[in-house]
Amino acid sequence: MAELTDVQNQTLRDEIEEFLERPEEIERFVELFTRAKPLLQEIAAAIVEGDDDVVDELTARALAEGIEAIEIMDDGLIGGMGIVGIKFRENFVFVPEVLSCARAMRAGMAHIEPILSASGVEKQGTVIMGTVKGDLHDIGKNLCIMMLRGSGFDVIDLGVDVAEDTFIDAVEDSGAKVLGMSALLTTTMPNMGRTIEAFIDADIRDDVLIMVGGAPVTQEFSDDMGADGYGADALSCVAVAKELFAAA
Ligand code: B12
Numbered sequence: 551m552a553e554l555t556d557v558q559n560q561t562l563r564d565e566i567e568e569f570l571e572r573p574e575e576i577e578r579f580v581e582l583f584t585r586a587k588p589l590l591q592e593i594a595a596a597i598v599e600g601d602d603d604v605v606d607e608l609t610a611r612a613l614a615e616g617i618e619a620i621e622i623m624d625d626g627l628i629g630g631m632g633i634v635g636i637k638f639r640e641n642f643v644f645v646p647e648v649l650s651c652a653r654a655m656r657a658g659m660a661h662i663e664p665i666l667s668a669s670g671v672e673k674q675g676t677v678i679m680g681t682v683k684g685d686l687h688d689i690g691k692n693l694c695i696m697m698l699r700g701s702g703f704d705v706i707d708l709g710v711d712v713a714e715d716t717f718i719d720a721v722e723d724s725g726a727k728v729l730g731m732s733a734l735l736t737t738t739m740p741n742m743g744r745t746i747e748a749f750i751d752a753d754i755r756d757d758v759l760i761m762v763g764g765a766p767v768t769q770e771f772s773d774d775m776g777a778d779g780y781g782a783d784a785l786s787c788v789a790v791a792k793e794l795f796a797a798a
Pocket residue numbers: 628631634635636638639640645646648649652684685686687688689690691693694730731732733734735736737761762763764765766780781782783784785786787790
């Protein structure tokens with residue numbers, strides 16, 4: 551098992567030591583950052599510090615050095631955001647700081663997206679994606695969209711705080727066969743179920759297959775509300791979309 555001293559990056563070592571308390575979370579981040587390449591550790595540290603200029607520069611450098619876009623995303627960008635999430639949960643940082651970190655994350659994603667999208671894979675169909683009503687979290691949804699586009703899907707991004715009717719209009723207007731909903735708040739998760747009910751009420755539930763995701767969402771919750779698929783991360787979002795298209 552890796553030890554905290556095995557993490558090369560001083561900022562990340564300090565962050566783990568000062569802010570992480572749960573043994574399983576300490577272990578997870580120590581493992582992740584011990585394995586992550588030094589440059590990706592620097593990217594994670596810059597995300598934690600909310601420094602978008604540094605994330606911008608280092609992500610470009612990592613790509614220029616030949617590091618895979620997915621590896622930069624997982625070990626650098628998502629790794630750093632994971633620490634931010636814990637600090638936010640434990641009230642060590644507040645909304646303004648998290649917004650800076652989210653801006654830094656976007657600066658990195660801006661380099662990754664064109665690469666994933668240009669991978670030249672076979673076209674797969676159209677997916678509609680949106681974060682449900684009342685919810686402004688879009689980092690995870692945007693990562694899913696990047697991965698979907700990179701896997702050959704056309705994606706209609708409805709953005710955040712998307713009302714039931716907007717989802718319905720988008721399906722009717724585009725004829726898309728798959729719809730993905732994201733929610734990050736326990737208070738907005740029920741809006742996924744309400745949206746599914748709105749599709750039933752509009753008599754078009756059979757026209758579209760619906761997948762759901764977001765940190766608090768589980769397979770059980772997805773089954774209970776009558777969704778057709780659930781994915782825990784951006785990779786499984788692509789896998790679920792493929793399965794749903796195969797079943798459509
Ligand atoms: C960044 C962030 C913010 C930013 C959002 C910026 C943005 N543009 O998104 C800001 C500062 C605006 C914010 C605001 C708030 N937030 Co906030 N936020 C977070 C934080 C730290 C990280 C979320 C994130 O981006 N994670 C990284 C991404 C990569 O992960 P992800 O979103 O889970 O997505 C992955 C998977 O879930 C999956 N996935 C996601 N969507 C989908 C969809 C489909 C179809 C599929 C298949 C898969 C899938 O794939 C993604 C990629 O792997 C979380 C903490 C956490 N641990 O989640 C809190 C958190 C979600 N926020 C929380 C809270 C409370 C709030 C506020 C209410 C705070 C406040 N007092 O104002 C507001 C609510 C605003 C609103 N109405 O939405 C709580 C929610 C608690 C709860 N039980 O509901 C959390 C958990 C923090 C905590 N307290 O622990 N937040």
